[in-house]
Amino acid sequence: MTSPVPDASGHFGRFGGRFMPEALIAPLDEITQAWQEAQDDPAFTAELDRMLREYANVPSPLYEAHRFSEAAGARILLKREDLNHTGAHKIRNVIGQALLAKRIGKPRCIAETGAGQHGVASATACAYLDLECTVYMGEVDTERQALNVARMRMLGAEVVPVTTGSRTLKDAINEALRDWVASVDTTHYLFGTAAGPHPFPAMVRELTRGIGDEARAQCLELTGRLPDAAVACVGGGSNAIGLFTGFVADADVRLVGVEAGGDGVETGRHAATITGGSVGVLHGARSYLLQDEDGQTLESHSISAGLDYPGVGPEHAYLAQTGRAEYRPATDAQAMAAFELLCKTEGIIPAIESAHALAGALTLAEELGPDATILVNLSGRGDKDVHTAAQYFGLIEEPVVLDEGTEE
Amino acid sequence: MSGSPITALFDRTRAENRAALVGYLPAGFPSKELSIAAIETMVEAGVDLVEVGLPYSDPVMDGPTIQAAADRALEAGTRIADVIEIAGRSAATGAPTVIMTYWNPVERYGVDRFAAELAAAGGAGLITPDMIPDEAEEWMAASTAHGLDRVFLVAPSSSDERLAMTADAASGFIYATAVMGVTGQREQTSSLAPELVARLRKVTDKPVGVGLGVSNGAQAHEVAAFADAVIVGSALVRCLLDAPDPDSGLDALRRLVTDLRAGVER
Numbered sequence: 048m049t050s051p052v053p054d055a056s057g058h059f060g061r062f063g064g065r066f067m068p069e070a071l072i073a074p075l076d077e078i079t080q081a082w083q084e085a086q087d088d089p090a091f092t093a094e095l096d097r098m099l100r101e102y103a104n105v106p107s108p109l110y111e112a113h114r115f116s117e118a119a120g121a122r123i124l125l126k127r128e129d130l131n132h133t134g135a136h137k138i139r140n141v142i143g144q145a146l147l148a149k150r151i152g153k154p155r156c157i158a159e160t161g162a163g164q165h166g167v168a169s170a171t172a173c174a175y176l177d178l179e180c181t182v183y184m185g186e187v188d189t190e191r192q193a194l195n196v197a198r199m200r201m202l203g204a205e206v207v208p209v210t211t212g213s214r215t216l217k218d219a220i221n222e223a224l225r226d227w228v229a230s231v232d233t234t235h236y237l238f239g240t241a242a243g244p245h246p247f248p249a250m251v252r253e254l255t256r257g258i259g260d261e262a263r264a265q266c267l268e269l270t271g272r273l274p275d276a277a278v279a280c281v282g283g284g285s286n287a288i289g290l291f292t293g294f295v296a297d298a299d300v301r302l303v304g305v306e307a308g309g310d311g312v313e314t315g316r317h318a319a320t321i322t323g324g325s326v327g328v329l330h331g332a333r334s335y336l337l338q339d340e341d342g343q344t345l346e347s348h349s350i351s352a353g354l355d356y357p358g359v360g361p362e363h364a365y366l367a368q369t370g371r372a373e374y375r376p377a378t379d380a381q382a383m384a385a386f387e388l389l390c391k392t393e394g395i396i397p398a399i400e401s402a403h404a405l406a407g408a409l410t411l412a413e414e415l416g417p418d419a420t421i422l423v424n425l426s427g428r429g430d431k432d433v434h435t436a437a438q439y440f441g442l443i444e445e446p447v448v449l450d451e452g453t454e455e
Numbered sequence: 456m457s458g459s460p461i462t463a464l465f466d467r468t469r470a471e472n473r474a475a476l477v478g479y480l481p482a483g484f485p486s487k488e489l490s491i492a493a494i495e496t497m498v499e500a501g502v503d504l505v506e507v508g509l510p511y512s513d514p515v516m517d518g519p520t521i522q523a524a525a526d527r528a529l530e531a532g533t534r535i536a537d538v539i540e541i542a543g544r545s546a547a548t549g550a551p552t553v554i555m556t557y558w559n560p561v562e563r564y565g566v567d568r569f570a571a572e573l574a575a576a577g578g579a580g581l582i583t584p585d586m587i588p589d590e591a592e593e594w595m596a597a598s599t600a601h602g603l604d605r606v607f608l609v610a611p612s613s614s615d616e617r618l619a620m621t622a623d624a625a626s627g628f629i630y631a632t633a634v635m636g637v638t639g640q641r642e643q644t645s646s647l648a649p650e651l652v653a654r655l656r657k658v659t660d661k662p663v664g665v666g667l668g669v670s671n672g673a674q675a676h677e678v679a680a681f682a683d684a685v686i687v688g689s690a691l692v693r694c695l696l697d698a699p700d701p702d703s704g705l706d707a708l709r710r711l712v713t714d715l716r717a718g719v720e721r
């Protein structure tokens with residue numbers, strides 16, 4: 048099934064497009080064309096399928112979470128992206144883009160990362176496919192995610208701490224773009240989410256849509272019908288668009304994106320871009336973003352580093368505007384309560400990002416009642432978040448200095 | 456647009472057989488009053504056309520020098536209304552003045568409102584580093600309605616087709632980025648720039664300005680041999696960033712502009 052959006056110039060209604068320096072238009076055109084050709088090339092798609100299957104452990108299982116369902120008061124099915132290699136859905140996107148980079152003949156990839164998950168996935172795919180890899184990461188994030196910095200370096204990637212601006216994910220993207228404009232001849236920008244300039248939102252969707260396509264078939268097989276709702280967390284939007292795309296044509300399936308509500312949208316300290324932001328242009332596309340009256344980007348806040356981004360992919364803006372999908376916030380506290388519930392009822396430690404989707408499912412279960420079946424994308428596992436969660440729940444004494452290998 | 460102050464400037468510099476000198480400084484850096492004083496100093500010392508930078512939180516086309524200045528301008532509380540006012544003060548010196556801005560602040564302020572206020576203040580147009588003509592429908596309409604020039608960028612990577620399309624959409628002049636990279640000083644002038652300008656000349660007779668990396672009179676002289684305007688930014692900002700006090704910053708600025716202005720004579 049082909050989606051009617053985006054149009055040839057990368058617009059999802061009034062969203063998307065290319066708000067980029069002219070210098071980057073030629074490389075974006077090159078990627079657009081190469082991606083189009085690769086998709087039509089059976090050798091490429093067979094190779095990608097094989098890699099996902101043999102290496103990334105895809106398709107991921109669909110799992111009926113009985114005890115969590117009981118606590119939630121509705122039937123909850125989990126799409127287990129946490130079981131993929133590197134522990135999240137991100138591997139689907141990076142293997143596809145890294146394979147494309149090889150096809151175009153670029154020996155080097157650059158990537159941005161917030162929590163480090165996309166950076167780790169990129170470093171992994173580059174090691175696997177013999178590509179050079181440089182990862183830009185805000186200095187604040189290199190400090191809060193020191194373990195992932197070590198992981199990327201172990202995998203042979205160079206990690207560059209970014210010291211400009213707010214020193215977080217958005218600044219890492221800026222710095223990666225600055226690298227790219229000076230290195231396009233040899234370098235592919237392995238963009239980490241379904242945002243950015245055309246063709247990234249559409250390409251990342253096609254690379255992650257296996258999540259929803261697989262889950263749809265698995266759900267039919269398991270339950271004999273489609274779910275009442277499909278729920279995913281929304282940072283930049285890659286795991287959510289990957290889930291939603293398989294169900295967009297099924298009008299009876301509610302699509303629910305859960306944004307990071309931080310301390311609560313009303314406090315201003317959040318990352319709920321669609322719920323609490325406004326329309327504008329950031330990082331190459333028109334979409335929703337957090338901005339002040341003058342269009343300056345505001346800093347986002349979330350306990351989840353992977354959702355801590357003031358922008359969102361343009362297709363989500365479009366799905367929100369057309370009403371096909373709905374977007375709601377879950378606060379840090381709601382996400383952490385759902386995190387704890389999944390740990391204790393199922394023996395699964397979710398990524399804090401994914402815990403936002405679980406929190407959304409709990410609210411939805413209350414609204415829909417016990418007959419409802421709710422499909423939740425468990426986008427990643429929580430190993431990377433053990434430190435944050437342990438601190439949150441007061442399970443360890445302060446401070447634990449991970450990056451120096453000493454604990455007190 | 457024959458009536459534009461920018462077109463008049465290029466008629467004059469062509470008659471004088473020299474390139475125009477274009478100087479960039481961010482509005483509100485290091486403070487509102489000092490940024491106005493710096494612009495006035497630049498114009499007195501020989502800058503022909505002023506680019507007033509609108510400081511933005513996410514300047515992806517800019518290197519560390521301009522980003523540092525923009526951050527300081529934002530910390531000092533610079534707002535869009537201040538930037539337009541500063542552009543007006545710049546235009547009052549007699550030098551045609553454009554605002555160089557990333558797109559989101561314009562979109563947020565309201566494209567037509569921004570254009571109307573800039574025109575009322577005496578501004579001549581906008582340079583838009585992350586807005587390509589493909590996305591510019593609203594800006595084309597607003598700039599036409601308010602008599603503003605729209606300066607788009609081209610790059611060494613631009614195809615001939617895109618050069619022609621961009622040149623067609625642009626007015627005032629076309630901004631040719633000399634290198635594949637961000638703003639900042641460079642040791643040598645770019646070998647890509649002469650070829651880019653030559654490709655542009657085949658598709659347009661609109662004036663072409665060359666920027667990115669020019670930092671002294673000798674480099675300006677090289678560029679003036681094949682371009683209609685020499686655009687200087689980071690090197691000017693550096694004068695103010697490095698200065699121990701405002702007066703020595705303005706002195707350094709005056710010396711550099713004097714050197715650059717001598718360079719653009721052919």
Ligand SMILES: Cc1ncc(COP(=O)(O)O)c(C=O)c1O
Binds near residue numbers: 164287353354
């Ligand atoms: C496990 C997991 N889920 C979700 C996200 C959010 O990204 P996206 O909205 O692109 O899926 C991240 C980002 O790091 C992540 O690591």
